Amino acid sequence: MLQNIFKEKKKEKKNIVLFLSVLILFGLTLTGCGWFSEGILNVFDPKAAIRVNFTEIDITEGEGTIDLEIYSINQVEFIGEGFSYKYYNNGVLIPDLSKTVGMAFYVAPSSTPGTSGDITEIENLPLYYQEVLDHVKKNPMITEITCTISLIGTDGAGHGIIKSVTFDLPAVQPGIDFEPPSAVINVTPGTAGNAPFTVQFDASASTDDRGIASYSWNFGDGTTGSGVMPSAHTYTTCGSYVVKLTVTDYWNNKGYAVVVINVGETGGPNVIINVTPGTTGVAPFTVYFDASNTTFETECGVGTATYSWNFGDGTTGTGVTISHEYAVPGTYIVILSVTDSDGNIGYGSVTIKVNTSGVPSEIILQAIPAIVNVGGGTSQIIATVKDSTGDPVPNGTVVTFITTFGTLSSYTETTSNGIATTQLTLSSEGSATVTAISGSVSKSVIVTCPPTSTP
Numbered sequence: 001m002l003q004n005i006f007k008e009k010k011k012e013k014k015n016i017v018l019f020l021s022v023l024i025l026f027g028l029t030l031t032g033c034g035w036f037s038e039g040i041l042n043v044f045d046p047k048a049a050i051r052v053n054f055t056e057i058d059i060t061e062g063e064g065t066i067d068l069e070i071y072s073i074n075q076v077e078f079i080g081e082g083f084s085y086k087y088y089n090n091g092v093l094i095p096d097l098s099k100t101v102g103m104a105f106y107v108a109p110s111s112t113p114g115t116s117g118d119i120t121e122i123e124n125l126p127l128y129y130q131e132v133l134d135h136v137k138k139n140p141m142i143t144e145i146t147c148t149i150s151l152i153g154t155d156g157a158g159h160g161i162i163k164s165v166t167f168d169l170p171a172v173q174p175g176i177d178f179e180p181p182s183a184v185i186n187v188t189p190g191t192a193g194n195a196p197f198t199v200q201f202d203a204s205a206s207t208d209d210r211g212i213a214s215y216s217w218n219f220g221d222g223t224t225g226s227g228v229m230p231s232a233h234t235y236t237t238c239g240s241y242v243v244k245l246t247v248t249d250y251w252n253n254k255g256y257a258v259v260v261i262n263v264g265e266t267g268g269p270n271v272i273i274n275v276t277p278g279t280t281g282v283a284p285f286t287v288y289f290d291a292s293n294t295t296f297e298t299e300c301g302v303g304t305a306t307y308s309w310n311f312g313d314g315t316t317g318t319g320v321t322i323s324h325e326y327a328v329p330g331t332y333i334v335i336l337s338v339t340d341s342d343g344n345i346g347y348g349s350v351t352i353k354v355n356t357s358g359v360p361s362e363i364i365l366q367a368i369p370a371i372v373n374v375g376g377g378t379s380q381i382i383a384t385v386k387d388s389t390g391d392p393v394p395n396g397t398v399v400t401f402i403t404t405f406g407t408l409s410s411y412t413e414t415t416s417n418g419i420a421t422t423q424l425t426l427s428s429e430g431s432a433t434v435t436a437i438s439g440s441v442s443k444s445v446i447v448t449c450p451p452t453s454t455p
Contacts, residue, residue, distance in 0.1 A: 019445065048076035050107060050163050051116070054404050057127075057169075058305045059442065063333030064127035064171055070151070077156040078107035083125065086148045087132060088168065093147040096146070097132055099370050100152070109156070117287055124151075127171040136174055140210040140250040147162045147171040170402070174210065175440065176251065178359070180331060181208035183247040183257035196342045198234045199261060201225075201243065206257075208249045214245040220261065235263040240347050242335060258332050260347045269305065269338040270295045273346030280353045282389055286325045287352055294338055294346070310335045312352070331358040343344070360397060360439035361388040376427040381408075383420045383436040392418020397438060405432035406447070 004183045049072055051344060056067040070079055082102040098276040102124075110117035127147055136142050145285060149165040165395065193199075203215050206228075217225040219233050220241030241261045281287075283296035291307055309317040311324050312332030316395050326332060332352045338347045364384040374381055385393045392415070398419035399413050399424055409423040415438075426449035435444040 001439050007299050008209070014229075035352055038430055045159075046074060046076050046157060047159045047352045048078040048107070048109070048157075049074040050073050050078050050151075050155075050161060052151065052163055052165050053430075054165065056432075057402070057435070059170065059173070059268060059435070059437075061126070065124040065150075065272050066166070066169075067105065068125060068129055068165065068213070069124040070105070070120045072110050072120065073108050074113050075109045075111075078161065079155070080105040080107065080120075080151055080153040082152055083165070084150045085128075085151055085160070087128070087135075087171070088140055088146045088148070089139075089144075091168075094135065094309055095249045097131070097135060099131075099363045101126075101129075106373070113351070117221055122147075126170070130185060132172055133170075136172055137211065140177070143175050144170055145172040157335060170400075172370070173437070177249060177253060178251075179209065180253040181206055181247040181249050183213055183245050183255040185243065185245050185257045185259045187261070191259060195238050195263050196236045196315070197263045198232050200229070200232045202229050203245055203247065203257075204228050206245075206247045206255070207249035208247070208255070210254075211250055212247055213250045214248045215370055218244040218246075220244070235261060238263050240345050240348065244333070254331070256331060256351060258335070258349045260349070262346075268344040268346030269340055271336055271338050271346045273334070273350045274338055275350055275352075280355070281326075282352045283329045284325055284327045285352075285354045286323060287332065288321070288323045289350075291322045291336055291338065291348070292320050293452050294310045294348070296340055304341055306339045307316045308339075310337075321331045325429045326352060337394070355388070356389045358397075360385050360393050360441050362386045362390075363399075363436050363438060363441050363443035365434070365436050365443040365445045367447045369449065371448045372426050374450045375429075375452050376449060377427075379424045379426070379436050381422045381424055381436070381445070381447075383443070385415055385418050385420065385438050385441075400437045401434060402437070403432050403434045405430050406449075408434070 019041055040133060051073060053069045058065045082100055085102045087097040105120055105122060107120045108118040129336040132145060136145065146180060148166045148167050151163050151165055154160055164373065174316060185412065186202040186205060188200040201217060206212060215226060215228050217230055219225065220243050221235060243259050243261055245257045246254055267403050271291065274293065276288040276291040280311060286424050289309065306317060307320050309322055312334050317324065334350050334352055336348045337345055366382045368380045383399050385389055385397060387393055395416055398417040401411050401422045403424060405425040406424050413420040413422055424447055426432060426447065429449050431446055431448045433444050433446055435442055
């Protein structure tokens, strides 16, 4: 009798264990592979298990967009309501730029728990809006703004869901400003008049893509001024005056412009300078100057004219034609003064810009191999960075790598002999777009992991 009772109790325990095992397996089937993160209560009140992949990213300046694939891996539908945006500068949230953008979309439930349902595609989702660009323009010292984007919505069971799409993704990258401003001088009423001659100078047409910090004037008669439109200036003595405007941006890059003011009843020679091969080159840069087209007023007579050159780098020269080599990068204002036999002087000027070799101008990006092994593998990503002359950039030039899928061994590398490398690992079927960025140039390459064949 007691032995039978003991057997019945033991049988009841086995039945309880079997019931709990079935219950757990049912929960795993219902919630998919994410059951640990969803919690055991999801068995009784399941939430939509949403997955998001971004398939393509475009960080072209002024047009940053991202393409998404959204799907469910359990049998609960999802109704998307929009996306929330948060922006950061050096990891610090910019509260004024946070926003939510409404966008209705539908994600169908999976037909089989634990597998992917129908994919909902969202193309050209903006990474930023106009207010982000306006913020960068108002804050010219910003070098990068990153964004965190999350989708928001409600699933078929009424649960509110927020799902991260991107985290700390570079959205706007103005970088360090190396470009000088463009300085422009407008003169009212003109550049020639009789003494006393009052002139209004105006630099409001000057431009810089990150903003101008200051305007500095040298009026050519020993006096100076400041501001975009300084007080009207009066020349009381006859002569020719070279007026120089220096425009400085917030990164201390400088742009220059000059204009010659001729005061008196008779102006000096009309100086014309021709430059070969041009006004822009890479150091060392040899320029040939030619003033043979300079003209003179016939009533003054030419006699023996003298040509005096100031090359803007501390050196000078004489002659109608002359060559000069600029060994150091920079912006140089060349001034030629021509004096006729009566002592009348005319001035001409030209700006020579000498660039530094080694600034990134082109990236050649390779993936070896471009198709990894079935089921997963690695690909070597090789970025070759060249400057405008086609030579490798200097060692230590920073290259940033990003990928839309998989994992990179390093996201930032420096060049050696113009080459920077990283390694992409793909552990499942899919395609990754890997992008290399250096300075203002970028290049992308696609790496694919083929699907596993089914028998």
